[in-house]
């Protein structure tokens with residue numbers, strides 16, 4: 248696309264809306280594909296043994312490259328940035344990257360998702376570097392189930408230490424993510440609710456999704472968010488909060504003033520119509536959907552010496568052709584055998 252042919256919106260700064268009219272507003276950057284956990288719904292141990300071929304350091308985007316891409320995305324309208332992985336805290340020197348990204352003009356929200364294992368050491372340096380918010384994954388308040396949900400690698404005491412460190416560093420209120428699998432950790436939902444009620448932190452239950460190709464997803468393992476709302480409401484009465492159009496979570500409030508709680512019902516109540524999110528893998532591929540089977544190679548463009556303007560035009564072009572709405576078409580696509588999705592640990596959810 249030549250500069251003259253670029254759509255008006257792009258010439259003025261933002262990317263044109265995609266084929267379904269959705270704007271580009273947020274970017275998730277996976278900084279590493281490795282992880283110190285083996286959660287069964289994401290990187291089951293049997294599929295990722297110790298000798299698994301993860302990206303080598305030179306295949307990953309360098310901090311300069313990540314910063315350049317992030318700046319281009321912000322120039323195209325992105326206002327929210329989230330660092331993820333694999334486990335982002337495994338990326339050496341992460342606070343340096345955070346410091347570079349935190350000062351990008353136009354960025355309004357800058358967050359990170361982590362399993363927390365390394366947070367006690369890194370919470371303060373990340374805060375000092377300009378990170379605004381932290382989401383910590385915690386699938387159970389029971390030590391044994393927690394261990395099982397981390398593939399035998401994580402300890403409940405570790406995530407509790409992470410939460411305490413994040414609070415001390417000034418990240419409260421936190422978001423706490425819990426993926427619910429029927430028959431595995433759903434029995435522990437009340438315990439988890441009890442742990443966070445009254446703390447100010449927002450616990451969010453996420454429906455188990457059919458991401459990737461190896462997590463053995465089955466529809467009967469999904470616990471619909473509506474079912475959880477009914478169960479929680481029976482013990483601690485809830486009332487709905489108005490929907491925030493920028494959020495994927497449906498929010499409810501405890502009637503007794505115990506705070507708020509969220510449900511990300513991506514399977515039973517898909518939200519593709521409002522999906523404004525792009526995802527960048529650690530090796531520089533741009534994915535326009537969590538369930539895409541292939542990404543667009545931005546690293547190749549960077550390493551070929553393309554200018555920022557050329558990068559902008561490519562990203563805007565990719566976005567303008569985007570028609571993804573996998574979750575709305577899940578049943579139909581699965582029935583048709585469309586099962587090749589990028590693995591979650593590559594693009595970080």
Ligand code: SAM
Pocket residue numbers: 282288289331332333334335360361362382383384424425426453454455456457458462591592595596
């Ligand atoms: N390692 C970090 C963590 O676990 O917080 C960041 C990356 S992880 C892929 C990001 C989020 O995706 C986590 O909250 C995790 O629970 C969620 N996730 C992973 N696999 C999932 C699945 N199959 N269904 C729903 N959520 C999933």
Ligand code: SF4
Pocket residue numbers: 282283284285286289290332333334362384591592
């Ligand atoms: Fe690792 Fe996060 Fe995936 Fe668990 S969900 S295996 S912590 S990347």
Ligand code: SF4
Pocket residue numbers: 518519520522535536537538571572573574575
């Ligand atoms: Fe967005 Fe794809 Fe998820 Fe739909 S399925 S909400 S398009 S990432």
